[in-house]
Amino acid sequence: MPKLEFVLRVGGAAGDGVSSTSESFSKVCSRSGLHVWTYSSYQSVIRGGHVWTQVRAGVDPLLSHGEDPDILIALNQQTLDVHQGEVASGGAIIFDAENTKADPAKSRAGVRHLGIGLRRTAQEFSKNALMRNTVALGAAVALLELDFRHVESAFKDIWGDKKPEIVEQNIGAAKAGAGTVAQQGGSLGFGLRLSNEPRILMTGNHAICLGALAAGCKFLAQYPMTPASSILHWMAINGPGRGVVVKQVEDELAAVNMAIGAGFAGVRAMTATSGGGFSLMVEGLGQGGMTETPVVAILVQRAGPSTGLPTKTEQGDLNLALGAGQGDWPRAILAPRNPEECFTLTAQAFNLAEIYQTPIIVVSDLYLSEGYRTIDPLDFNVPIVRGMMAADGGPVSGFRRYRHTDSGVSPRAFPGMKGYQHIAATDEHMESGELISDVLAGVPEHIEERKRQMEKRMRKIEGLRKDTPPPELWGPSHADVTLITWGSTQGPAREAIRRVEAGEGITANVVESPTLFPVHGDETLDLLRGSKRTLAVEGNYTGQFARLLRAETGFQPDRFFGKYDGEPFTAREIAAKILEVVS
């Protein structure tokens, strides 16, 4: 029977070309018409360490990065030592027969050991041995019987016209690698059905950038921080020619404050960071809430606390986003579950920020931001709604920027608009923008005005609750176990649900919340009504969303499965937890 999918894992030291191998290989797979899902495990070093990337590819849509590899490319001895035993039966290990050693006793039965002179072969095409990864890539392509023209096109895309000789050298090295497979037993005979219709392959961070551009973002200020930096890199290439100011600035304080300045001046502006940088942004974000200035803040989580594990994933920053800034101010926190939603929710965040004139936070994570995945085509015709503007008919004389309204939203004006001059102030202020804080605080009528301004701002939460995406139930309407998840846990959780049903006949479903705040309490309770046993699954220690849900609704999940080891959830471990809950 032909296989429907496979997992390839490539490992080595940083600098061995692990990521370039997996990127090229992912492209070969997506151009073969396969669905692709990648995950990279790396460390905070530039050279050395132990780095590996996993590429899962399948005929049908995928839900996670998979588990045991069918093919292991070991670019050093450590990779063999660590991963050899995980290779699935029927698979193969590609290693350098001349300077590393595979121990057959450590492998599962039925695993082929493909010792190739990777370094020696690479040196036939180029003086340095860097291309040994390309030799291994060629071997993997032959083992899987993928079309070699996709290898050639992938190399041409990487090195292009600038370095045709490097393209030729790499094609030669890959072909030589493929040739050794022909001599050593041929393909693995997986018989994958290939359409050779290319699929779109991108990361969550790419999708965030595209969503921002589609929504008309004209300003990005950012400070480098893993795993948000690739947003800055991609926008710096693609933004300026499209009239977007893209700035690396001195720190995250500057980043968020510049974005707020740009938002005040009338452009759609954003900033992006991880938890450490977001911690520096909290005062600035509160400023956005108080001055009623639109801004979009992207928070790509990594494992904390503090510097934590800079290259590892976690969902531990919900509390940070929820509590950012002193005092109460209205915000929405959106959590995309997949790259498609990184695109749509980022675009929507720009509308919400302008409609409600307040910061909107989009919370992603390393697992979602860095892994390449094939996605459905994106619809670039995103609606652009700029919200209530003073020019829409507000009074020109005596303009009240912070006028009381039922929705809490007051008509906005940008500098340059004649007659609407006002001061946006972070001190408490009256409808006109004049301060209450300095000499009027405590004067009876201004006690009342302070209260009314607070209530005006906070009324926006009701609108935000209506305009943000509601929770969704995935799976059968009645199930033995109901999972509660958010963000990138979507994929592994759904795969686990399929697995326990297929394997154990246990039914499970999942309630997923693309909006973390304002909490859609009533809708969530509706979906949870009738659930037998509930299991919250989150990539953090305390169950941050489960606790928020309980605080807002009183609902307490029966069990909590938290993961805080830095690794993404696998379907296998969630499935095991589901079985534990029903037993």
Place this chain on the structure above:
Amino acid sequence: MKSAFELKTYKSAIVPTWCPGCGDFAVLSALQKTIHALQLEPWNVVIVSGIGCSSNLPHFLSTYGFHSIHGRSVPVATGIKLANPDLHVIITGGDGDGYGIGMGHFIHGMRRNLDVTYLVMNNQTYGLTTGQASPTSEKGMKTKSTPNVGVIESPIDPLSLAISSGATFVSRVFSGDVKHMAEVVQRGMEHKGFSLIDCLSPCVTYNKLNTYEWFRERVYDLAKEGHDPKDIRAAFAKAIEWPTVQRDRIPIGVFYRVDGAPTYEQLEPGLQRGPPVRQPLGLEDPESLMAEFL
């Protein structure tokens, strides 16, 4: 035809909350005079401030304003200017705001040479928090936070920092001489590039050391002593004269200026299509962007 604005056009209805005699009144007056002299349209002027007594200034004029958080006026102003370079952007605040909590942005703002004017009302104390030491407080000055032996840090020298950081107009003025102040502020506003105007603005309530009288005995006009602001070595020598070298003579006027240096707005690739605020929203060419993902 441009309508003529009267001086009072630029004044708001809000009465300043500063103590009687505060040096900041002179800065407000000089700024109002300058905007009037330049006949700027109030709706095309944005005054951005941080937090502190002097940061209340935007409320007292009739332009747009952003009264931001402590120390962050420079990045907020940067965002405004980059979003709409057609606006006249002025930054106001105190020494604590600009040279203390906002020091990082102060230096990086000058490196960028954005076409903005930064007025720092330097009173060498924290007024709004009732009289603690500031980054420009003199060594030995006893304050609420330094009651024992006084300040033991060296004071910040904003002018030499500005020259070495890339500001292209570096000046100091004194609230006891509003006429001279207004002249320098106007030259700063007319300058294309980052203009720093350090305003010696006495705090009559909390700084009993650096008073109007104290300054009057010491200040002298650089222009009258033949200083050439185009000479960077001479500018450094004058900048370090006070407070670094001695405390008996304090130069005021324009220390340093570079004309014709490209501004950040001119160099910024994202602005080559014009002000972002006037660009159409949405993507014209999604297909070309998607090519790399196929």
